[in-house]
Amino acid sequence: MEIPQIPKDKFKLLNNAGNKEQEKIGTPALTYMQDVRRRLFKNKVAVVCLTLLTIIVFISVFAPIIAPYNPNAQHATLSNLPPKLGNLNIPGFNGYQNMGGKMVDAYAQVHAPKGTYYLLGTDYLGRDLLSRIIYGTRLSLIVAVLATLVDLLIGIPYGIVSGWKGGMTDNVMQRIVEIVSSVPNLIVVILMMIILKPGLISIVLAIAITDWVTMARLIRAQTFQLKEQEYVLAARTLGESSTKIATKHLIPNLSSTIIIQTMFTIPNAIFFEAFLSFIGIGIPAPNASLGTLLSDGQKAFRFLPYQMWAPAIILSIIMIATNLLGDGLRDAFDPQSSD
Amino acid sequence: MDKILEVKDLHVNFATYNGTVQAIRGVNFDLAAGETLAIVGESGSGKSITVRSILQLLAKNADINKGTILYHGEDLLKKSKKEMDAIRGNKISMIFQDPMTSLDPTMTIGKQVAEPLLIHNKVSKKEALGRAEEVLRLVGIPNPKERMNDYPHQFSGGQRQRIVIAIAIVDYPEILIADEPTTALDVTVQAQIIDLLKELQQKIGTAIIFITHDLGVVAGIADRVAVMYAGKFVEYGSVDEVFYNPQHPYTWGLLDSMPTLDTSEDDHLNSIPGTPPNLLNPPKGDAFAPRNEYAMQIDLEKQPPFFKVSKTHYAATWLLHPDAPKVTPPKGIQKRFEKFKKLGDK
Amino acid sequence: MAEDKEAIVQVKHLKQYFNIGKPNEVKAVDDVSFDIYKGETFGLVGESGSGKSTTGRSIIRLYDPTSGQILFNGKDISKIKSHGPQMKKFRREMQMIFQDPYASLNPRMKVKDIIAEGLDVHGLVKNDDERDKRVRELLDMVHLNPEHMTRYPYEFSGGQRQRIGIARALAVDPQFIIADEPISALDVSIQAQVVNLMQDIQKEQGLTYMFIAHDLSMVKYISDRIAVMYQGKIVELADADEIYSHPLHPYTKSLLSAIPVPDPEIEKTRQRIDFDHKSSFHKGQKLQEVMPGHFLYCDDTKAATFK
Numbered sequence: 001m002e003i004p005q006i007p008k009d010k011f012k013l014l015n016n017a018g019n020k021e022q023e024k025i026g027t028p029a030l031t032y033m034q035d036v037r038r039r040l041f042k043n044k045v046a047v048v049c050l051t052l053l054t055i056i057v058f059i060s061v062f063a064p065i066i067a068p069y070n071p072n073a074q075h076a077t078l079s080n081l082p083p084k085l086g087n088l089n090i091p092g093f094n095g096y097q098n099m100g101g102k103m104v105d106a107y108a109q110v111h112a113p114k115g116t117y118y119l120l121g122t123d124y125l126g127r128d129l130l131s132r133i134i135y136g137t138r139l140s141l142i143v144a145v146l147a148t149l150v151d152l153l154i155g156i157p158y159g160i161v162s163g164w165k166g167g168m169t170d171n172v173m174q175r176i177v178e179i180v181s182s183v184p185n186l187i188v189v190i191l192m193m194i195i196l197k198p199g200l201i202s203i204v205l206a207i208a209i210t211d212w213v214t215m216a217r218l219i220r221a222q223t224f225q226l227k228e229q230e231y232v233l234a235a236r237t238l239g240e241s242s243t244k245i246a247t248k249h250l251i252p253n254l255s256s257t258i259i260i261q262t263m264f265t266i267p268n269a270i271f272f273e274a275f276l277s278f279i280g281i282g283i284p285a286p287n288a289s290l291g292t293l294l295s296d297g298q299k300a301f302r303f304l305p306y307q308m309w310a311p312a313i314i315l316s317i318i319m320i321a322t323n324l325l326g327d328g329l330r331d332a333f334d335p336q337s338s339d
Numbered sequence: 340m341d342k343i344l345e346v347k348d349l350h351v352n353f354a355t356y357n358g359t360v361q362a363i364r365g366v367n368f369d370l371a372a373g374e375t376l377a378i379v380g381e382s383g384s385g386k387s388i389t390v391r392s393i394l395q396l397l398a399k400n401a402d403i404n405k406g407t408i409l410y411h412g413e414d415l416l417k418k419s420k421k422e423m424d425a426i427r428g429n430k431i432s433m434i435f436q437d438p439m440t441s442l443d444p445t446m447t448i449g450k451q452v453a454e455p456l457l458i459h460n461k462v463s464k465k466e467a468l469g470r471a472e473e474v475l476r477l478v479g480i481p482n483p484k485e486r487m488n489d490y491p492h493q494f495s496g497g498q499r500q501r502i503v504i505a506i507a508i509v510d511y512p513e514i515l516i517a518d519e520p521t522t523a524l525d526v527t528v529q530a531q532i533i534d535l536l537k538e539l540q541q542k543i544g545t546a547i548i549f550i551t552h553d554l555g556v557v558a559g560i561a562d563r564v565a566v567m568y569a570g571k572f573v574e575y576g577s578v579d580e581v582f583y584n585p586q587h588p589y590t591w592g593l594l595d596s597m598p599t600l601d602t603s604e605d606d607h608l609n610s611i612p613g614t615p616p617n618l619l620n621p622p623k624g625d626a627f628a629p630r631n632e633y634a635m636q637i638d639l640e641k642q643p644p645f646f647k648v649s650k651t652h653y654a655a656t657w658l659l660h661p662d663a664p665k666v667t668p669p670k671g672i673q674k675r676f677e678k679f680k681k682l683g684d685k
Numbered sequence: 686m687a688e689d690k691e692a693i694v695q696v697k698h699l700k701q702y703f704n705i706g707k708p709n710e711v712k713a714v715d716d717v718s719f720d721i722y723k724g725e726t727f728g729l730v731g732e733s734g735s736g737k738s739t740t741g742r743s744i745i746r747l748y749d750p751t752s753g754q755i756l757f758n759g760k761d762i763s764k765i766k767s768h769g770p771q772m773k774k775f776r777r778e779m780q781m782i783f784q785d786p787y788a789s790l791n792p793r794m795k796v797k798d799i800i801a802e803g804l805d806v807h808g809l810v811k812n813d814d815e816r817d818k819r820v821r822e823l824l825d826m827v828h829l830n831p832e833h834m835t836r837y838p839y840e841f842s843g844g845q846r847q848r849i850g851i852a853r854a855l856a857v858d859p860q861f862i863i864a865d866e867p868i869s870a871l872d873v874s875i876q877a878q879v880v881n882l883m884q885d886i887q888k889e890q891g892l893t894y895m896f897i898a899h900d901l902s903m904v905k906y907i908s909d910r911i912a913v914m915y916q917g918k919i920v921e922l923a924d925a926d927e928i929y930s931h932p933l934h935p936y937t938k939s940l941l942s943a944i945p946v947p948d949p950e951i952e953k954t955r956q957r958i959d960f961d962h963k964s965s966f967h968k969g970q971k972l973q974e975v976m977p978g979h980f981l982y983c984d985d986t987k988a989a990t991f992k
Contacts, residue, residue: 003661004644010637011663038356230789231799234853237745238803239776241768248802252793381872382843496733525732526899530943530957552873555902555945559952578949596877597947598906607884608906610877614842678950 036256039332046328049321056318060138067131068119072286075126080304081106083121083129093119097304120310123296133311136288140270140318143200143289147207147269148262155212156258159219160246164227170220177213185210189276198284203273211269215261222257226250256333263326267319274315290315343513343546344370344393349406351388351397360618362388364570366406370514375540375547377557377578379593380567383615386550389567390516393548394427429459432507436519438499442491448475449487452505459510471509477542478505478535497528501535511543518550533560554593558582563651566590569616569626576652583679585672586646586654589627595671609669625657633658633666690722692756693861693893694744699753699763701736701743713739715917716753718972721861726887726894728908728925730901730940736917737897738784741863744895745781746772757861777807780854782883784866786846790838796849797834800824803857823852827882844875848882855886863895868903880907901944905929910978913937916965919972923979933981936960 040046059066084095084107095107095117107116120129162173189206196202226232226249235245251258270290276282277291278298285292290311297308351363363385370376380386391397393408393415408415410431415423427433432455435441443451452471456462462470468487475483478501491499500520507515517536521529537560540547549560557564558578565575566589574587585591592611613630616622625631628638637643637657646659657663668676701714714736721727731737743750746762755763757779765771783789790799797820803809810816821831827848838846847867854862864883868876880903887894898904904911905925912922913936921934932938939960946952969984975991 003646006637006641006657006660006662008662010640011635011657011660013664013666014634014636014639035356042356230783230785231791233742233747234781234783234789234850235802236747237776237779237781238853238857239773239806240802244806248794249791253791255793381874526901526943526945527732527939527960529945533945534957553945554873554947555952558947558949559945559955582947582949593873594947596874598902599946599948608877608881610881611874612878614844614875682950 036332040328043328043331045324046332049325049328052317052321053325056137056314056321057141059134060141063134063138067128067134069128069131071127071131071135071288073127075122077110078112078116078118078122078126079124080300080307081110081112081118081122081126082304083119083306084117085119121304121306123307124300129293129307129310132288132293133290133314136290136293136311137314137318139200139283139287139289140273140291140315143203143207143273144266144269146204147211148265150204150208151212151215151262151265152258154208155215156219156251156254158212159216160223160250160254162216163220163223164242164246164250166224174220177216180210181213183210185272189281193281198281200283203276203282207269207272211265215258215265218257218261219254222254223250226253256329260326260330260333263322263329267322270315270318341372342369343372343411345407345409346389346393347407347409349389349392349408350404351385351392352402352404353398354400354402355619358619361621362401362570362618363392364618364621366567366570366572368565368572368575370546370548372513373540373544373546374562375549375560377549377551377561377564378567379551379554379557379564381552381615383618384567385570386567387518390433390518390548390550393516394431394433395423396433425459428455428507428512429510430512431514431516432510432512433516433518434500434503434507434520436522438496438503438523441503442499444491447488447490448494448502451491452487452502452509455506455510471505474505474509475502477539478502478508479531480505497524497531500524500528500532504532504535504539508539508543508545512545514548515545516548516550519552520549521556522551522553529556536560554582554597566593569621570618571626571655573627573656574652574654576648576654579679579682580649580652583675583682584648584652585675586648586652586659587627587656588631588633588658588668590654591668591672592630594675595669599671609671625655635663690725692720693723693758694721694895695754695756696720696740696744697754697756699740699743699755700751701739701748702751705751712917714743717914717917717919718753719912719919719922721893721895722909723893724891725909726896726907728904728911729895729897729914730899730904730911731914732899732940734916735914737914738865740914741781741865741895741897745779745863746775773807777803777857778859779861779863780857780859782847782850782854782862782864782867785870786843786850787870789850790846792838795835795837796824796841799838799849800834800852800856802853807857809857819856823856826855826886827852842875843871844878847871847875847879851879851882851886855890859892861893861895863897865897866899867896869898869900876903883907901940902946913940918966918982919980920982921980922972923976927979931979933975933979934983936965 082095082097083093085093095105096103097106118128118130120133123129123132158173162170185206188209189202192202192206232245232249235249273282273289274291274294277289278295280295282291283289293311294308294315297311301308346366346368349363349366353360353362366389368376378386378389388397392403395415403416410426415426449468449471452474453467456467456470457464472483472487475487480486480498480501491502494502521532524532533556536547539545549557551557561578563575564578564581565572566581566587567573568589574581574585574590581590582594585594592609595609596611598608611630616626616629622628624640625638625643628634631638635657643655643657645653645655647653648659658666697718699714699717703711703713717740729737729740739748742748744755750763753763754761757775762775765775797817800820800823801816804816804819810819820834824831824834829845829848838849841849868879871879883894884907886892896904896907908925910923911925911928912919913928913934914920915936921928921932921937928937929941932941939958942956942958970982972980972982973988975981975983975988981988
């Protein structure tokens with residue numbers, strides 16, 4: 001073996017004792033949430049879904065400004081007009097429709113005033129479909145937000161108390177959860193309508209009564225694990241109160257579970273409302289929701305398919321996007337999925 | 340000596356979000372038939388990754404980007420998945436740290452022990468189960484015949500690790516890789532398992548690569564010892580050479596930071612200050628330099644090559660360079676040198 | 686026991702059972718008595734399932750003891766209410782250092798908030814400036830860079846995290862600290878750092894430690910007296926040197942014979958002593974002082990042989 005030639009002065013001993021560099025942290029400071037965000041943004045599908053949802057939420061929030069017409073204003077003469085996009089001659093969006101094998105300008109036939117365009121056409125009462133979809137989406141999202149709030153306000157505290165107390169308390173609380181979850185929520189809605197009128201309130205209440213149990217169960221299971229974590233034990237030996245432990249230690253560490261579960265609650269609530277409205281026990285006329293639009297559109301589907309396509313596509317986008325975003329968030333929150 | 344395994348210039352990188360972690364940065368070693376090589380290092384030193392590379396049991400984001408692993412002269416890194424499957428669990432087998440997760444809770448232990456035989460050897464089921472019983476007896480499971488039909492949860496932690504070992508040796512492998520097999524066990528059980536491994540080695544003549552962070556365990560089982568730090572070997576030699584004539588300051592630190600039963604409370608323990616380097620940006624020079632009491636300017640600039648101490652003993656520290664100053668190692672190490680002299684006189 | 690020493694903790698017939706009355710009842714701690722003197726380090730060793738950690742957690746009242754007394758500075762703390770002024774005072778006087786440096790720090794909190802948790806609970810600082818100042822002092826005390834106080838735990842190595850845990854315990858100025866396997870999850874080179882630090886702080890602040898561990902060589906090094914626990918009972922208790930040089934109980938002997946020593950010559954000649962786990966306890970045995978300061982779990986006839 002050859003001994004490398006090195007200048008002699010390089011062999012002076014450095015005095016390393018008390019070297020502060022030894023305790024230096026090499027990696028850049030990055031909070032947990034920054035890390036999550038970075039992982040989420042690496043997931044292209046999740047980013048696309050997030051963008052779509054943001055747009056949909058934005059339009060719904062500003063519906064009164066964005067919607068071109070009053071969604072409930074009827075124009076008996078202008079009923080069942082097909083989509084028309086200005087004077088552009090795009091097939092499907094030029095105001096022509098198939099009548100007895102011939103393409104005719106439907107707008108001209110009903111003598112619509114010049115400059116009348118319905119981007120997605122009108123329904124059987126001459127209401128602008130685009131405006132109705134915007135308002136309908138808004139209503140569906142309100143249902144989703146309320147359902148989520150209930151999930152958070154009942155499900156989380158319930159789960160934490162049940163998991164934290166354990167023993168007899170937990171036993172009783174879990175039996176209650178089992179009873180609640182054994183009642184189908186359709187029955188709850190129907191019962192609800194005996195007391196209340198059909199509408200937003202009874203739907204939200206029905207969801208409120210039945211939907212939080214999944215969240216409560218998940219949170220309980222997680223709390224059981226967290227309460228044995230040494231940092232929670234440390235907080236107890238320091239004399240921290242149970243409420244403080246819940247807010248400082250449990251909830252922040254439950255946040256990923258909460259966010260992910262919420263992502264699955266939202267489409268469930270939207271779909272449930274749509275389903276109720278579709279079968280006719282949901283949002284009453286004349287208000288639009290995605291469910292009532294689908295129901296109306298389905299009746300004329302064979303002749304005027306556009307009336308069903310548009311709300312169906314929007315509903316599908318919301319459902320798929322929230323589910324995929326939920327998946328993306330789950331991966332982003334899970335440090336194991338680091339590749 | 341007959342070399343059955345030679346690892347040459349092994350480099351393994353891991354792709355992470357923060358960049359590429361150079362987990363293994365040039366590792367060379369060989370293994371002779373029937374011997375025990377212990378690789379000692381702290382967590383993150385790369386000792387587990389080194390042996391997992393041999394069986395290609397690395398995570399998806401790992402990349403063996405340089406080096407060869409010769410098993411009887413054939414490069415394992417060039418083998419197909421199928422060829423590797425034939426080697427794993429048959430010629431080279433592995434035992435892991437946690438006996439709880441190494442066993443399938445839904446399968447009887449008899450079947451689990453017999454499984455490698457059925458996969459590799461095409462023996463009849465009866466033959467395989469007979470062999471399983473024999474091996475279970477060998478690893479010290481009482482009444483193996485009756486207990487073959489029991490499930491893992493019916494055994495204690497120590498017994499489970501015995502079963503794991505039984506699975507690993509049922510095909511009499513040429514090489515047994517033991518990755519911290521006793522770390523999760525109590526001291527008394529640990530002692531039993533080590534005795535068992537030594538006994539088995541004599542009976543079936545398998546070579547063992549033993550990965551651990553516990554120098555006490557190493558002293559009891561190894562023929563040769565390699566000390567690993569920050570993805571490289573820093574010192575290797577026979578067990579007596581590494582324990583009684585250590586040359587690398589990191590080995591000194593490791594040996595001296597453990598109290599022996601005759602260290603009194605008035606002596607302060609010799610601790611190694613600081614923490615291991617981040618292998619995202621490995622240091623240019625000796626990775627141990629920032630924590631090294633005996634660091635020199637050259638340590639910060641250039642990685643030390645291996646200097647020969649004896650025919651079997653090498654250490655990568657500039658302190659062995661002829662121009663380096665003579666340093667006084669810690670007291671505990673000096674005592675070890677004295678022992679080494681006595682051994683040499685014998 | 687020696688009369689001149691003042692006991693800070695006296696454990697009397699402590700029992701800690703779980704799932705009482707159910708088929709899976711566990712007698713984790715089964716009638717254990719011992720004293721810990723002011724200023725000493727009391728080692729408690731045993732293997733997994735011996736009840737050593739449960740003993741520690743019962744003393745610090747993470748569990749409600751099934752029966753028995755725990756006197757802390759002469760006052761029985763085994764039955765005080767879990768949320769009351771007495772408990773609040775007790776929470777300042779006794780603290781704990783935990784085993785797992787990764788699980789013992791809340792990953793969502795900044796280091797300074799972790800360390801200041803006790804300060805906040807007990808209102809020990811008036812404002813944020815004072816709080817930051819105190820956190821800096823504590824970080825300095827455990828040899829960590831105070832500049833890192835706004836970082837999150839995962840950026841620190843195992844040894845550094847363990848020192849953050851020590852700083853958190855020290856923040857409330859305790860008199861007595863239970864260290865529950867504080868080094869068993871750390872690398873060898875880091876263990877000595879933490880042990881040295883704990884000893885320095887003990888000298889500076891006159892602390893008393895109870896050091897729970899399964900690593901017998903480190904326990905021997907750090908402890909003044911050692912109790913060996915097996916199946917919920919203390920089988921032997923004596924001075925650290927005494928217990929290593931003259932172990933009396935077969936279980937202690939078996940434990941000592943199993944300690945791996947980083948010395949090949951010793952390892953080659955080591956004779957493992959097996960302990961028969963089945964015939965461990967029988968009636969009429971209790972922990973009694975068979976020699977001055979040396980306690981053994983045995984029956985009276987056996988005890989008489991030492992007289």
